[in-house]
Amino acid sequence: xxxxxxxxxxxxxxxxxxxxxxxxxxxxxxxxxxxxxxxxxxxxxxxxxxxxxxxxxxxxxxxxxxxxxxxxxxxxxxxxxxxxxxxxxxxxxxxxxxxxxxxxxxxxxxxxxxxxxxxxxxxxxxxxxxxxxxxxxxxxxxxxxxxxxxxxxxxxxxxxxxxxxxxxxxxxxxxxxxxxxxxxxxxxxxxxxxxxxxxxxxxxxxxxxxxxxxxxxxxxxxxxxxxxxxxxxxxxxxxxxxxxxxxxxxxxxxxxxxxxxxxxxxxxxxxxxxxxxxxxxxxxxxxxxxxxxxxxxxxxxxxxxxxxxxxxxxxxxxxxxxxxxxxxxxxxxxxxxxxxxxxxx
Amino acid sequence: xxxxxxxxxxxxxxxxxxxxxxxxxxxxxxxxxxxxxxxxxxxxxxxxxxxxxxxxxxxxxxxxxxxxxxxxxxxxxxxxxxxxxxxxxxxxxxxxxxxxxxxxxxxxxxxxxxxxxxxxxxxxxxxxxxxxxxxxxxxxxxxxxxxxxxxxxxxxxxxxxxxxxxxxxxxxxxxxxxxxxxxxxxxxxxxxxxxxxxxxxxxxxxxxxxxxxxxxxxxxxxxxxxxxxxxxxxxxxxxxxxxxxxxxxxxxxxxxxxxxxxxxxxxxxxxxxxxxxxxxxxxxxxxxxxxxxxxxxxxxxxxxxxxxxxxxxxxxxxxxxxxxxxxxxxxxxxxxxxxxxxxxxxxxxxxxxxxxxxxxxxxxxxxxxxxxxxxxxxxxxxxxxxxxxxxxxxxxxxxxxxxxxxxxxxxxxxxxxxxxxxxxxxxxxxxxxxxxxxxxxxxxxxxxxxxxxxxxxxxxxxxxxxxxxxxxxxxxxxxxxxxxxxxxxxxxxxxxxxxxxxxxxxxxxxxx
Numbered sequence: 001x002x003x004x005x006x007x008x009x010x011x012x013x014x015x016x017x018x019x020x021x022x023x024x025x026x027x028x029x030x031x032x033x034x035x036x037x038x039x040x041x042x043x044x045x046x047x048x049x050x051x052x053x054x055x056x057x058x059x060x061x062x063x064x065x066x067x068x069x070x071x072x073x074x075x076x077x078x079x080x081x082x083x084x085x086x087x088x089x090x091x092x093x094x095x096x097x098x099x100x101x102x103x104x105x106x107x108x109x110x111x112x113x114x115x116x117x118x119x120x121x122x123x124x125x126x127x128x129x130x131x132x133x134x135x136x137x138x139x140x141x142x143x144x145x146x147x148x149x150x151x152x153x154x155x156x157x158x159x160x161x162x163x164x165x166x167x168x169x170x171x172x173x174x175x176x177x178x179x180x181x182x183x184x185x186x187x188x189x190x191x192x193x194x195x196x197x198x199x200x201x202x203x204x205x206x207x208x209x210x211x212x213x214x215x216x217x218x219x220x221x222x223x224x225x226x227x228x229x230x231x232x233x234x235x236x237x238x239x240x241x242x243x244x245x246x247x248x249x250x251x252x253x254x255x256x257x258x259x260x261x262x263x264x265x266x267x268x269x270x271x272x273x274x275x276x277x278x279x280x281x282x283x284x285x286x287x288x289x290x291x292x293x294x295x296x297x298x299x300x301x302x303x304x305x306x307x308x309x310x311x312x313x314x315x316x317x318x319x320x321x322x323x324x325x326x327x328x329x330x331x332x333x334x335x336x337x338x339x340x341x342x343x344x345x
Numbered sequence: 346x347x348x349x350x351x352x353x354x355x356x357x358x359x360x361x362x363x364x365x366x367x368x369x370x371x372x373x374x375x376x377x378x379x380x381x382x383x384x385x386x387x388x389x390x391x392x393x394x395x396x397x398x399x400x401x402x403x404x405x406x407x408x409x410x411x412x413x414x415x416x417x418x419x420x421x422x423x424x425x426x427x428x429x430x431x432x433x434x435x436x437x438x439x440x441x442x443x444x445x446x447x448x449x450x451x452x453x454x455x456x457x458x459x460x461x462x463x464x465x466x467x468x469x470x471x472x473x474x475x476x477x478x479x480x481x482x483x484x485x486x487x488x489x490x491x492x493x494x495x496x497x498x499x500x501x502x503x504x505x506x507x508x509x510x511x512x513x514x515x516x517x518x519x520x521x522x523x524x525x526x527x528x529x530x531x532x533x534x535x536x537x538x539x540x541x542x543x544x545x546x547x548x549x550x551x552x553x554x555x556x557x558x559x560x561x562x563x564x565x566x567x568x569x570x571x572x573x574x575x576x577x578x579x580x581x582x583x584x585x586x587x588x589x590x591x592x593x594x595x596x597x598x599x600x601x602x603x604x605x606x607x608x609x610x611x612x613x614x615x616x617x618x619x620x621x622x623x624x625x626x627x628x629x630x631x632x633x634x635x636x637x638x639x640x641x642x643x644x645x646x647x648x649x650x651x652x653x654x655x656x657x658x659x660x661x662x663x664x665x666x667x668x669x670x671x672x673x674x675x676x677x678x679x680x681x682x683x684x685x686x687x688x689x690x691x692x693x694x695x696x697x698x699x700x701x702x703x704x705x706x707x708x709x710x711x712x713x714x715x716x717x718x719x720x721x722x723x724x725x726x727x728x729x730x731x732x733x734x735x736x737x738x739x740x741x742x743x744x745x746x747x748x749x750x751x752x753x754x755x756x757x758x759x760x761x762x763x764x765x766x767x768x769x770x771x772x773x774x775x776x777x778x779x780x781x782x783x784x785x786x787x788x789x790x791x792x793x794x795x796x797x798x799x800x801x802x803x804x805x806x807x808x809x810x811x812x813x814x815x816x817x818x819x820x821x822x823x824x825x826x827x828x829x830x831x832x833x834x835x836x837x838x839x840x841x842x843x844x845x846x847x848x849x850x851x852x853x854x855x856x857x
Contacts, residue, residue: 187718187719188714188717188718188719189710189714189717189718189719190717191719192703192707192710192719193710195699196696196699196703196707199696199697199698199699200692200696200697202692202693203692203693203694203695203696204696204707205655205675206655206675206685206687206693206694207675207696207707207708207761208675208676208678208679208707208708208765209676209707209710210676266698267698
């Protein structure tokens, strides 16, 4: 059995290498066939536009690693954006304390998810499906579904524009986030516990790991990260609305799973997730710049279609090769009918 | 050769670089119980999987019913009359017994009406044939493990299987259930079927088997009749053990050393309503092995779970080295120096998908990784230290726990807890499903741990093990401690008597 676990490991490795290959192919194709794909302007655009989903994906990764899921992060972005709008506009707070409170609110929302999941032992899918509606509903109730907060302090809007050392601020934040989550998942006992819990919550408990706390942490972090993503989103679009981040939770999950993290928990890498984020971001941007696609105006649809296809192919590949093997085995069976059991002597 | 049900000659099978079978020959005749023996990792499982079509052999010849078969699939094997009864019955828990039997035996058809009456009658007849008092309408999940095994056997019987493989069927059975099972095996033999019987319990082999094949390191070492023509035993236990391990096993149980020291654990009428434990008082001293005997369900594992904080006690007092303690979570237990090697090692003892090193260090994260930063060098060193000390055989500390044989997995589970440097070590069935060689190694390790001053609480259903290893034996029955036996009074008869005896109703517990 040593071989099976080992080949699984090499498979995982292969998955990430393959994904990197896909990314390189994408870039090579778009460099040749998409308009203005390789310009510095466009490249920094890709990063700016993928920062929010990228951050959510990074935070989603440890959640999925523990065998859980968080469907509420997109809705929470909407709630946090609205909260920030209320604080700065209706309550006339300065941006900095308003941003701090927004992040705190995100953490509280994450803690709410976490406590429902750990203390009441409810399935993460159900809990976060509930808060998925709850958070968005709250955001819409506050704005009565229509209100949009505009005009923010210039210093805050700089979040969307700054380019320290020539790279957009989002690139720095995303890079820092990736590094932080890499360290957390792969270099600390927290990450080790996430994996153990993902493989076997019961086994982790028998090993004396603080299973409840370690299960709660990723949800808490996801809440905080969703708030940061909401701030970046608000600064980039220069407006805060209740529908901020709609559908982002699924995009984040897609990036994580495409990056090789098992939806059942236990296996996965942060660098795989980063590759997943990049593959999707590049695809989305590049497709829309192919002249024919641009002319037809179907960039978004085509990108979504191809992302789905890529995800399914990536997930189906290992199972498919196994299926082919067994079909081959069956087809080489002797054509004659199986002999009946020998009669008793 | 029409009187051979199954014949394997020179069968080989490799997984990557691992040669699991290196040329195995095996024969099964009608009306024969053929025991298959071997240490864990000797190739028994692989051989079974070859016979049931789950694995395709790389080389050699496989004949079923006198005909060579190639590219055997599980479905094909079933139509050829091969049935396998695993340790863990594979039934649908939410369906009834007769539905389960029907699903196995009836020809599937998409728009076919189910003849409920015939299905039920057929199930009842099959159950009656094997002497099982099981209601065909009972939902499978309401049955005990042995009852579920009997349902599996009924399926095998109903499918007209001529070759029945039983993989450690008695691992979780009580004595009377074992007898029932033996009766069924003998019946199968009498009806002309061949039974391949796998068990680690040698006394069962002697009670049941006609022939024994020993596997060692992927090779068939010997196929010997158990008795000669006059019914005289031809094999001894020692001889079988020697064939299995390839070397004589010196003394089965290591000698006791030293004298017990101060009391480490003291229980004073400890109880737990949800776990069904009532008023247990006992003490374990440093350097002492206290054996915890009793039937399955007597409350032994439940007591261990209380001491490890998995189901905290709700009455009584627990003292550790004279300090009264509360144990509300495994984490607390670990901090108090209590270690628990659980019974179900595949679910609780090790995390199969994680590396040996990761498993071994799992309970010492705070000490080994202060601040939470993993130190891979220190982890590897610790793992290697314990792998060496306990003789864990693997290609390296990065090998996943699931790649190890049962004995080595158990040693990893043990290593995890020794790394915590505990005061009290609780072992729950430490050698269940472990091969003979690893078993005596584990016994030696346990004894030397006690000699180093560790207090050991050992739960075991293996009577010779309890008798051979324990300094004292506490017998539980119905959640109570019924007797503590020591020295010469600790005999097999005395332990069994205490475990089984009906006692006069005890007075209700006084409130604390």
